[in-house]
Amino acid sequence: MSSTARPSSLLQEAVRRLAPVLPLLTELGERFVAAGHEVALVGGPVRDAFLGRTSPDLDFTTDATPEQTEKVLRGWVDAHWDVGRAFGTIGARKGNTTIEVTTYRADAYDRTTRKPEVAFGDNLADDLVRRDFTVNAMALRLPALEFVDPHDGLADLAARVLRTPGTPQESFADDPLRMMRAARFVAQLGFALAPEVDAAVRDMAGRLEIISAERIRVELEKLLLSPDPKAGLRVLVDTGLADQMLPELPALKLELDEHHRHKDVYEHSLIVLEQAIALEGPPDGPEESVPGPDLVLRLAALLHDIGKPATRRFEPGGGVSFHHHEVVGAKMTAKRLRALRFDKDTVKAVSRLVELHLRFHGYGEGQWTDSAVRRYVTDAGPLLPRLHRLTRSDCTTRNVRKAQRLSRTYDELEARIARLLEQEELAAVRPELDGNQIAEVLGIRPGPLLGRAYKHLLAVRLDRGPIGEDAAREELLAWWAQQPEAAG
Structure with missing residues (x-):
């Protein structure tokens, strides 16, 4: 989106992008107005329309109470539910579209928890000022599609900058998880933090301690599955947020890579993550292509070297070694992922990949026996396609000849694996007697x-x-x- 585009033309373009759901928006708006209420499309769907993105769900805000909203929707939607009633939200499905309608909010926080004392408001302006960022505090009143932007979110959208409707200190004190959402939007949307937002996050990163591990994990997952997770991870590390929820990552900044290929293992790990993402298959590809975005592969790429700080040894002659860092790292990975409440299968898969990520380097010039190749395959099991990509991504040397040699050697290993798989069905290897x-x-x-x-x-x-x-x-x-x- 051009920062020089006129607001009117941007609005026209946004409305054009909303064309597929325009009949739904009009009908919904007319129903609320006929019942004596106001309603507006708000938040992510409005932002995404200006960005040319498709929003999977539609979020609305209204002066109607949940009971009144249910009455308006009844008979028009195909189904509705009220699991969010306590927070003023009624969910519904109309055709293939999911909608959520939430009563105007004017919440109060005691700032010892991110859970607000829910209070319903009576006007759109007060509802918008309580939202996380100005780009999410824009609305379209229905059914007239009147654009409401009291905090200049459109200008910030054009500049691709994240600001808060009120002061960032107040916003993050109310809900510290918004600091992680800022990092996630950097990764998802390619935005940058406004200077005052960046400063507030640095000052208030410690407030993240009142947020549950489950909520932090959800934000981390969304960040890692974004188009540019590296940018979001840099925000987490640079502001101190990572010290609170993923301290193993900033700890890598202190450790020199043993080959001195990068100024630190932290930079190396970010490059490995970037290269692993490039090797993911298309979203609709077969399982063996590792369809992206793949959370297990991305976590393994990010965390594969976190055992290095604990295993660093200074060798005679000025060298540095990290013996068995893959074993130590696998244990550290499992511990951290469990602390973040990842599910057991993800913890097991990611830690196993970290443990196996150096195995290929024992292959040397291809002198492995068929027995060693079989063990490589069976030890990896169903993780083999991810291990292939992680191992290839872990080559970040700037020495072109060395990189080409490693690539050729791994090509040979994959070819041997393919031959053995074809001959022996290694994916389901069993003893010949049951x-x-x-x-x-x-x-x-x-x-x-x-x-x-x-x-x-x-x-x-x-x-x-x-x-x-x-x-x-x-x-x-x-x-x-x-x-x-x-x-x-």
Whole structure:
């Protein structure tokens, strides 16, 4: 959007972008007006219309109470619900469009929690001033589509700057989560913080401590899944917000990369994240392409080196090492993600990728045996497509020859994996005797001993590939002869 465009032309363009839902907006506005109420499209949908973006849902504000809103909507919408009634919100569905209508708010905060003492207002101006940023404090009164912009949000939108309707100190004191939303909008929309907003976030970052981990996680997820998460992460780190919710990230600024390719591991990690995003498949691509945006891959790329500060060692001659940082980092990753209330599957997947991200470097010049390749595949399991992308992204050397050599070597590894997968169905590798067969051969019952026998045959399968059931029985009996239980 051009910063020199006239407001009238911008409004015309925004209305044009709203054309698909214009009949719905008109009908809704006419119903509220006929019932003696006012209603306006507000917030994100208005902002997105000016930005040329499509908003998935439509948000409205009104002077009608929730009960009055329900009465207006009843019979017109296909379905409605009132799970947000306590906050003045009635949700509804009209065709394929989801709408939310919220009574004007004039909330009060005691500032020991981000939960407001809900109070309904009686005018649009008071409702808009309580919103997070000026670009979200614009409205279109319905059904006339009268543009309401008391805080110059359109000018800030044109300048791509984030300001608050009131003072940022008051806004962030009321709801500290707005500071993280600012970082998220930087990542999502390509905006910058106004100087006074940036200063307020730096001064008030500690207020984030009153926000629940779940709410912080939601904002972090939205930021990471944005088009430019690196820009938003820089805001989190530079303002001190990351110190409150992801301290492992700013800690990387203190650690020199062992190859001195970057001024610190923090910069390296941001580049790895950027490169991993570039390797994601299209949103509608097959699973093996890792359709983007992919939260697990992006978290792993961001956190893959967080074990370096704890494992840094200064070597004779001036070198620096970070031995086993992938193992330490995997544990740190799991701990941090659990603290942020990520689900168990995400915690397990991301920490596993962090643990495996250095495995490829043992491949060297391609001297791995087929057994080592099998173990690489089976250890990664369903995470293999993500591991491929994480490993490739972790190459940030400025040495072109070295980068090309690493890329060729990984090409060779992927080709070997493809051949073995085709020959042996490694994705579902199993011992060549199942549990029942093992129990029958050894004459034992299910239990820990059977589990040990199963693991032994699995190791044989990985080391030697398919050997057939007869050879597997011979191998099992040879193993059994050396077990203390066999003598009994």
